[in-house]
Amino acid sequence: MRTLEQTTQEVLDLAAKHFQLPAGSLAPADDFFKKLGIDSLQTLEMLSRIENHFGIELPDYEVQGVSDFRTLAERIQSRL
Amino acid sequence: MLDLSKYQSIGQALKDALDQFANEVCLIEADRERENERLTYCDFKERAHPLARGLQDAGFAAGDRASIIMTNQCKWLISAYAIFFAGGTLVPLDYKLTPDEQWQLLKHSGASVLITEYPIWRQLSTSAGRAAATSVRTILVTEAPANVELSGARRWEEFRGAGEPIFVSRARKDTACIVYSSGTGGRPKGCMMTHENYLEQCVALTSLYPFWPGVRYLSILPTNHAIDFMVGFFGPFTCGAAVVHLRTLRPEYVREAFPKYKITYVSLVPLVLKNLQKGLQVRFDGLSPAKRKIFNALVAINKALTKSRPRPGISRLLLSQVHEAFGGELRAIIVGGAFTEPRTLQFFYDLGIPVANGYGLTEAGTAITVNDLKPFRADTVGKPLPGMEVRIVNPAADGVGEVSVRSKTVMAGYLGDPELTAETIVDGWLMTGDLGRFDETGHLLLSGRKKNMIVTEEGKNIYPEDVETVFESLPVKEFCVFAANYIWPKRSMTGEKLVLVIHLERGQQYNEELRQDINACNNRLLNYKRIHGVVVLDEDFPRTASLKIKRNVLAERLASLDSASAILHL
Numbered sequence: 001m002r003t004l005e006q007t008t009q010e011v012l013d014l015a016a017k018h019f020q021l022p023a024g025s026l027a028p029a030d031d032f033f034k035k036l037g038i039d040s041l042q043t044l045e046m047l048s049r050i051e052n053h054f055g056i057e058l059p060d061y062e063v064q065g066v067s068d069f070r071t072l073a074e075r076i077q078s079r080l
Numbered sequence: 081m082l083d084l085s086k087y088q089s090i091g092q093a094l095k096d097a098l099d100q101f102a103n104e105v106c107l108i109e110a111d112r113e114r115e116n117e118r119l120t121y122c123d124f125k126e127r128a129h130p131l132a133r134g135l136q137d138a139g140f141a142a143g144d145r146a147s148i149i150m151t152n153q154c155k156w157l158i159s160a161y162a163i164f165f166a167g168g169t170l171v172p173l174d175y176k177l178t179p180d181e182q183w184q185l186l187k188h189s190g191a192s193v194l195i196t197e198y199p200i201w202r203q204l205s206t207s208a209g210r211a212a213a214t215s216v217r218t219i220l221v222t223e224a225p226a227n228v229e230l231s232g233a234r235r236w237e238e239f240r241g242a243g244e245p246i247f248v249s250r251a252r253k254d255t256a257c258i259v260y261s262s263g264t265g266g267r268p269k270g271c272m273m274t275h276e277n278y279l280e281q282c283v284a285l286t287s288l289y290p291f292w293p294g295v296r297y298l299s300i301l302p303t304n305h306a307i308d309f310m311v312g313f314f315g316p317f318t319c320g321a322a323v324v325h326l327r328t329l330r331p332e333y334v335r336e337a338f339p340k341y342k343i344t345y346v347s348l349v350p351l352v353l354k355n356l357q358k359g360l361q362v363r364f365d366g367l368s369p370a371k372r373k374i375f376n377a378l379v380a381i382n383k384a385l386t387k388s389r390p391r392p393g394i395s396r397l398l399l400s401q402v403h404e405a406f407g408g409e410l411r412a413i414i415v416g417g418a419f420t421e422p423r424t425l426q427f428f429y430d431l432g433i434p435v436a437n438g439y440g441l442t443e444a445g446t447a448i449t450v451n452d453l454k455p456f457r458a459d460t461v462g463k464p465l466p467g468m469e470v471r472i473v474n475p476a477a478d479g480v481g482e483v484s485v486r487s488k489t490v491m492a493g494y495l496g497d498p499e500l501t502a503e504t505i506v507d508g509w510l511m512t513g514d515l516g517r518f519d520e521t522g523h524l525l526l527s528g529r530k531k532n533m534i535v536t537e538e539g540k541n542i543y544p545e546d547v548e549t550v551f552e553s554l555p556v557k558e559f560c561v562f563a564a565n566y567i568w569p570k571r572s573m574t575g576e577k578l579v580l581v582i583h584l585e586r587g588q589q590y591n592e593e594l595r596q597d598i599n600a601c602n603n604r605l606l607n608y609k610r611i612h613g614v615v616v617l618d619e620d621f622p623r624t625a626s627l628k629i630k631r632n633v634l635a636e637r638l639a640s641l642d643s644a645s646a647i648l649h650l
Contacts, residue, residue: 031603040608048330048332061151061199
């Protein structure tokens, strides 16, 4: 079982890879809309990648209103 | 289609539709690869009637208000029908609002019933705002897990009355829905839409974009939104068509839905349409030079053959691969909620996929103008719908003035706000606050806004007053939020931004610490509501005797500044 820290780090790595950013350039508290300059649709695409990686389903309502990596990792952790 | 001129209310028309089209499929609900539901009109009636009876047994009567806060799904429409059947007024609320905002609007609407989903109720039930909405007496929650405590709510699935419900008739001028066009932060704008508004709008829209049994509409825009309520519920149901709901709105599942369910129509906001365009463009760019050449030639032939009107058969034949990706049955994409760039519209039309581009606002009963495709014009928002009188008030030399509308589809007024109603509906004409002009062929061209608001590409209306509360903790003398376009008018309907105007304390500097404070406040807003820049004004804001900021006077003062140098970016 992953710890929350491990999950958070994996989310950050996946997001960096998905948006072709250098590893380590994202932080847990980052607002992904601002930091990545992405819109809600691009966020949904990133979520699909994250779901595949963790082998879980994140219902839309679970991620509604979430805009930082830490909260996103918490929502993922609760479904692992 | 039912002859809607014969009907008095939404409930009466839907009631007949359920009988007339009993064996047709009316709803399909999918979640990822799974299909959750497939209901005929007869099944729909069997689900809705016990709920209507349950509501009546709980004392719900004519004119009582019931709110729905749900994502798009079968139970949204079943609940709405049960409310109309029992003679109620529907208050559809945006599920994306915060729980406090939802309680605030519930309180304002006076709703006695709330129907919602378990994940939403989990948030709502623990929100401090609940205490204020004392009118809400019956709360029904769908899909609640077994054995969870529902904090005073009841399970939707178990809330059933015994025996047949009694149909309660309503008059055309009675309020059918209270639809909030904005106002979560300050002055709620609850548009009182009458049964007549919907009946008339439905006749006008379906005269241009008809539904019939076998048509499948993909419902993506939230059903609380005026567009989806009309073309994703009332319109298709009164014509015997089917509505497809997706519980997961990831781009890949939306794409798969088109061929899987042979979609005929879909409504999108400009942001999603642009995303579709981007995806297609990437695929076209990836073609080998030889294939690209053939493809470009086919597009050119299609353009020539569809110049005067769409020819779906020919377009599907010429550009079969593109059309197959959309299921091969798509007749039009309806785009609304915000302004769409002409080049995006043209991109799709050139592929043989007409985009039903139009212009409207909730207060006008959804659409005012729609492109009739005779011929397609990407540069305009179309011609007024049948039954719409549209005029330009106080036009300047170039013909541009405020767009105003008179029609049976215009709302009765704002709930509990006769002052705002009188400002908005003048001598029977709805003043839209949007600027535009007609061209010589009768097409409306929009060119900016007169009102202090912005509309995002996702179709969200943002009023500055609604976001100001989050900045209340800022250590400045006074502040105010404006739409930049309102202060420095720009002849454009896209790229609109909000700016925060601050007046510092004596001796205070706009420094890094203050910038960070502003950013911290800004981050508490949902991303589409955030401000994009700051204007520092070194003078007292003009105020009324009751100390309210005179926004129009302040805006005039700010207009004298050069926007490029005045706006400090965050």
